[in-house]
Amino acid sequence: AQSVAQPEDQVNVAEGNPLTVKCTYSVSGNPYLFWYVQYPNRGLQFLLKYITGDNLVKGSYGFEAEFNKSQTSFHLKKPSALVSDSALYFCAVRVDTGFQKLVFGTGTRLLVSP
C-alpha cells in the first residue's frame, strides 16, 4: 500500500539544538512529499514540499527536509530549535489512483524545552 510512516510519536529536543523529525514513504513512481505543522486547536499549515530537483528542500520558519531516494526517507530538520517550534508535525505523500490524493502519517509531536 502507498503510505508514509512517522516512526516517532514524540521528539524531545532542547532549545538551540538541532532537530530531526523522521518520515519514510512507500509509493510507486516518483513521490510528491509534503510536511505540515499543526499548532494547538488550529488547522494544518504547509511547511515545505519535494516534487523534483534538489534533494534538500528549504521551507518556512527555517525548516528544511532532505529527500533520500535510496532510503525512501524525507526527514524534516532544523539547525537550531525554538520553543515556539513545539507542535504536531505531519508528513504526507501524494498518491495517484486515477485522481491524486494525500496520505498523511500519524504525526510526530515535537517538544522543545527551554
Add this chain to the structure above:
Amino acid sequence: NAGVTQTPKFQVLKTGQSMTLQCAQDMNHEYMSWYRQDPGMGLRLIHYSVGAGITDQGEVPNGYNVSRSTTEDFPLRLLSAAPSQTSVYFCASSPGDRLKHEQYFGPGTRLTVT
C-alpha cells in the same frame, strides 16, 4: 481573502441525527477535500473533489456524503450520526487538480456524537 472557512466550530449531536458541515474557499481552488483527525491516527481522507461536479471517496467514506455544485463550496453530510464519528473535521483546498501544490486547511469543526 478569507481562505478556507468552516462552520460550525463545535457541534454536539445525538446518535441518529443528521447534519451538514460547511466548507467554503474564496481562492478559486479546484481541489477540495475533507479529513477527520483522531488521536494516534493522523488525518484520514473522507472524500475529495477535483472540481465542480466531480467527487470521489477517500479512505473512510462510510457514513458521509459530499457534493460539489460550485467551485467555492464543499459540504460534508453526516446522514445518521454515530459515536464513532466523534472527531475533528478539517476541510482543505488546493489549486489545480493534481495536488502539485500545498493544501490550505480550514480551522476545523470539533464534533461530538453522544
